[in-house]
Amino acid sequence: MARIGGKNASRKYLVVLSCVALLGIALVADFLWASSSASASSPYWSTNLDFSVRNEVSADAASKAEQEKKSKPLKDQISRSINATFADLPALHLDWEEMAEAPVPRLDGAAVQIKNLLYVFAGYGTIDYVHSHVDVYNFSDNSWGERFDMPKEMAHSHLGMTTDGRYIYVVTGQYGPQCRGPIAHNFVLDTETKTWNDLPPLPFPRYAPATQLWKGRLHVMGGSKEDRHEPALEHWSLQVKDGKALEKEWQTELPIPRGGPHRACVVANDKLFVIGGQEGDFMAKPGSPIFKCVRRSEVVYSNVYMLDDGLRWIDLPPMPKPDSHIEFAWKIVNNSIVIAGGTTEKHPVTKKMVLVGEIFRFNLDTLEWSIIGRMPFRIKTTLVGFWDGWLYFTSGQRDKGPDNPSPKKVVGCMWRTKLKF
Template sequence: MVRKQISTKSTILFLFLTLVAAAALIFDYLWASSSAIHSNHLLTLTKDENGTRLLSGTFADLAAPLIQWEEMAPAPVPRLDGASIQINQLFFVFSGYRNLDHVHSHVDVYNITSNKWEQSFATPKEMANSHLGTASDGRYIYVVSGQKGPQCRTPPISQTFVLDTQTRNWDSFPPLPEPRYAMQSSPSLVHFNLFHHSGFQVVYSDVYMLDDKMKWHTLAPMPKPDSHIESSWVVVNNSIVIAGGTTEKNPVTKRMILVGELFRFDLHSKKWHVIGKLPYRVKTTQAAYWDGWLYITSGQRDRGPDNPQPRKVVADLWRTKLKL
């Protein structure tokens, strides 16, 4: 009787150990199989000298084809959180921060065909200095709401102004019913469709389309989340091209990560493509398109190829030949 009990216990123990070993093998196989697809973050985890987990600075970067950038005449001033509108070959770049303690109160105008920055002119004293909403009808530029002063601490305003780009004269416009902060006009009022990308104070990859029957449609998400107020875009050949921005924060350090890719959304196929890399990761850059060339200027760039955190506010102007 005793031998039978011992034999039974031995059998149970053997089966238990066999199951544990099998489970370990299965787990190891699934881990190895999924890591290549789902665990890029884990593959780039390292530890510093204090044993703190670190992620590679490039873990959020996406693969993209190599494109050539040409450096052009820089803007008269470095600029962060500015705004811009393009009318034909003229690229109007508004206000923004030079640094946290200094804001601009003028407009710089870049003539794309001559590759020269024209004479700057002042904005109205009552107009916001940053986080402006802008729109144009081809001659007049409407500047809506925004934030006045440095330090990014004052509440938004409701004042609205209109600029006659031919005479360079300003006029006031009826204010908004309520103040707004960092309003964004969409470049994609194409075939009665209105696109909205990203989110509010957090970043999303969701994309929605509003058709001419006032019905919303969910479209393919962006290749990665991108801030709605810190990226810039142009409409080119039935495509929306988006440059720069910020994506989800580093999950370990909780620090900001800038975007260094060019995204293209094809309005026909409703599909996203990563079409190239920017000269560096950058947020609040300003974009324009003319005669086959994409231009970007200003913004806050990264700390280097291996560090996507924001650092220097730049005045650089770059262009690349788009082949869509």
């Protein structure tokens, strides 16, 4: 009897186990069916599923496949969600007229206006070729005429430059193409006799410093140091008159609050203004025999500083947006500073440089900024003149098109518009 009871108990135990197993199989099958349904509809699950598959292939191949898979949809998403012209500010339409093109295209050149003549200096023709001459534009007959050479020892781009109405003072700058460093050699040009003379060298070379004549002294401040990248704060001055230095050495002045190159430097109403600019720039690749340019971090800013008595810098209202590469892109018109083009902060997604196409006005009576119009295209390091009510600009590097504000072609075109405000 005991043995019979044991057999019955074993049979019951096997039946129970079979039922449990069947129930477990059913639950697993149900779970798998639900999971497969979720994988078809849930992006989160789909991502995890893709990850589990990638574990079965090499990490390099998986990474490459994933990048190829995502590259096109990401570009499409960027083009749909962020317009490339995001940095453009509302501006009035202006009627522009294209004039005679400059003899050569220029990037990072320099220019000063004396009466009806615009003297255009140096600059890159290409990244591997720099100009070493001066072209002159005559606003009276709207034509390019005279051309003459610069001294062989003079820098070719990123110059500091200003004029007293006859003499043009040329300070430091980059010597040679690509990303060579600056030199400390300075010159003065007599525009009536077309003769060049030396000025005392700067204490240290500077790249694209802010430069102006103020209170009988030639002021040089900021810019970048010898590596083209590190911002400089130093401020020096030299007493000059009629194209000659009255001192043998530069005098140390009040350092500028924020260093860096590519700024507008203006004297108006017996005050000195320094506007916009950036910190950082391209540098030479270490060990490169041709000083090949490589990009470094840059910060473009909108700061405006005024030196009213030589003893203190005063913060003024900032520009409507950060703006750099404007050192020769300004003119004084009707007691206002007018600035055309430049570069602003990089595109937030592509990280590419963004050019500026607005024309800004700083009212010296109210110390207020406004936008008075738009250029025919965005452009940086353009060279600006004003004559008989017309605002002119020539040279620089323009954008890739209306929907792409990144830089492309170096140009020598000349445009003008009738300015009214």
